[in-house]
Amino acid sequence: MIVSLTINGEPKTATIGGFESLLRVLRDDLGLLGSKNACEQGECGSCSVVLDGEVVCACLVMAADCEGSDVTTVEAYGTGDDLHPFQQAMLDEHGVQCGFCTPGIVVTGIRLLEENPTPTEDEIREALSGNICRCTGYGGILRAFDRLAKEGTE
Amino acid sequence: MEFVAAKDLDEALVAKANHPDAEFLAGGTDLMVEVNLAHHRPSSAIGLRRVDELREMTDLRIGAGVTWATLESHPHRALAQAARTVGSPQIRAAGTLGGNIGTASPAGDGLPWIAALDGTIELRSKDRGTRVMPWREFFVGVKRTAILPDEAIVAVRIPEDTPARQEFAKIGVRNAMVISTVSCVVTHGDNGTTVALGSVAPTPMRATRAEEMINAEKNPSEAALAEFARIVSEEVRPITDHRSTESYRRHGAGVLARRLLERCLS
Ligand SMILES: Cc1cc2nc3c(=O)[nH]c(=O)nc-3n(C[C@H](O)[C@H](O)[C@H](O)COP(=O)(O)OP(=O)(O)OC[C@H]3O[C@@H](n4cnc5c(N)ncnc54)[C@H](O)[C@@H]3O)c2cc1C
Ligand code: FES
Numbered sequence: 001m002i003v004s005l006t007i008n009g010e011p012k013t014a015t016i017g018g019f020e021s022l023l024r025v026l027r028d029d030l031g032l033l034g035s036k037n038a039c040e041q042g043e044c045g046s047c048s049v050v051l052d053g054e055v056v057c058a059c060l061v062m063a064a065d066c067e068g069s070d071v072t073t074v075e076a077y078g079t080g081d082d083l084h085p086f087q088q089a090m091l092d093e094h095g096v097q098c099g100f101c102t103p104g105i106v107v108t109g110i111r112l113l114e115e116n117p118t119p120t121e122d123e124i125r126e127a128l129s130g131n132i133c134r135c136t137g138y139g140g141i142l143r144a145f146d147r148l149a150k151e152g153t154e
Numbered sequence: 155m156e157f158v159a160a161k162d163l164d165e166a167l168v169a170k171a172n173h174p175d176a177e178f179l180a181g182g183t184d185l186m187v188e189v190n191l192a193h194h195r196p197s198s199a200i201g202l203r204r205v206d207e208l209r210e211m212t213d214l215r216i217g218a219g220v221t222w223a224t225l226e227s228h229p230h231r232a233l234a235q236a237a238r239t240v241g242s243p244q245i246r247a248a249g250t251l252g253g254n255i256g257t258a259s260p261a262g263d264g265l266p267w268i269a270a271l272d273g274t275i276e277l278r279s280k281d282r283g284t285r286v287m288p289w290r291e292f293f294v295g296v297k298r299t300a301i302l303p304d305e306a307i308v309a310v311r312i313p314e315d316t317p318a319r320q321e322f323a324k325i326g327v328r329n330a331m332v333i334s335t336v337s338c339v340v341t342h343g344d345n346g347t348t349v350a351l352g353s354v355a356p357t358p359m360r361a362t363r364a365e366e367m368i369n370a371e372k373n374p375s376e377a378a379l380a381e382f383a384r385i386v387s388e389e390v391r392p393i394t395d396h397r398s399t400e401s402y403r404r405h406g407a408g409v410l411a412r413r414l415l416e417r418c419l420s
């Protein structure tokens with residue numbers, strides 16, 4: 001079946017063979033390799049995307065169920081030369097090591113900041129509780145939010 | 155038929171009547187794990203995400219399609235507490251109470267609340283309309299329910315005289331993203347105390363002997379509370395599996411039930 005949806009503001013169509021996930025379609029059919037596939041069980045958050053306004057795990061979304069949906073992936077937020085302020089802050093504060101969790105953290109973090117521009121540390125930790133990072137210990141990631149908050153008030 | 159994104163409940167029920175082996179898809183947080191791991195390949199699926207009727211919610215009737223994220227602020231305290239412990243924000247944004255009931259895992263965090271409040275499951279089919287089933291009849295075994303192949307879960311209903319106090323807690327190996335080792339809801343009100351537990355039997359269960367014992371006490375003494383915990387531990391029927399052992403679950407059940415009762419009485 002053919003599914004039409006909006007991805008990062010652009011209309012797209014995808015040919016769905018069965019019950020594959022949105023993550024598979026993004027990566028394998030549409031060439032959007034930003035969203036990572038680490039567990040395919042909803043446990044790690046490396047596949048986080050915004051689906052119709054909510055951050056969800058793309059690996060648990062059935063692509064066939066996405067007709068008319070609006071999807072935002074990490075590719076929406078910046079390019080290698082022109083980073084989103086949160087991406088820049090993640091770099092500056094060493095919130096990235098191996099980088100595998102980073103796309104999910106960026107999607108979740110930017111969505112949090114859109115909804116709540118001045119989150120408390122508890123709110124940040126809660127928002128990121130579904131994004132597992134095995135490398136950084138989260139210190140750099142939390143400092144990235146701090147840096148943005150400081151820059152915002154200067 | 156491979157996939158139907160139902161626009162309303164009628165369309166979903168017609169599709170299910172015509173394809174009784176089709177699988178409903180709500181948030182997908184249980185079903186897609188099975189599909190991804192290739193444990194399960196549905197012959198066809200019926201998407202419920204767009205069905206507004208399933209998202210209706212009042213204090214006494216909760217639509218099957220209401221997400222955990224919405225339930226986090228439900229006026230029933232123990233249900234809201236349970237909702238806040240489910241998975242992660244991503245899981246709570248997608249996962250629904252109806253999916254929790256449909257999966258009927260012993261560890262489903264919404265189920266002890268339904269049992270503690272003597273909830274009923276509202277089912278509907280195209281040909282036979284609505285039937286309402288007490289939770290005890292609905293949950294029949296590990297991941298097994300009494301739903302018929304042409305039925306959908308439409309809502310959970312709870313009786314009107316809800317208890318004044320209710321508390322939920324669960325034990326797991328960490329704070330976020332954790333499946334319950336033991337979960338428990340205790341309620342307390344004019345009609346006495348109820349105790350329901352999850353992850354300690356094939357289905358959610360009530361600790362009825364412990365309820366009887368504590369309901370005979372006006373102001374439970376320290377000794378009565380200890381006896382209450384002991385009976386809860388005795389009544390549960392846990393197993394040892396990859397998440398925990400039988401003896402730890404027994405112990406945890408007694409500790410949780412007592413702690414929640416004390417909170418209800420304070
Ligand atoms: C990482 C992760 C963490 C999790 N953590 C928890 C947790 O802490 N606590 C917990 O309880 N669960 C947890 N779960 C399990 C899951 O999120 C919940 O059981 C959730 O409530 C399922 O809802 P859903 O809408 O996603 O169900 P789906 O996956 O869409 O459906 C589940 C089953 O129910 C059936 N179904 C759905 N809706 C209906 C309906 N209206 N009528 C009839 N049948 C229906 C489906 O056919 C399917 O068989 C977790 C899952 C993941 C992936
Ligand atoms: S790949 Fe989706 S949560 Fe891990």
Ligand code: FES
Nearest residue numbers: 097098133134135
């Ligand atoms: S940077 Fe390696 S997992 Fe987060």
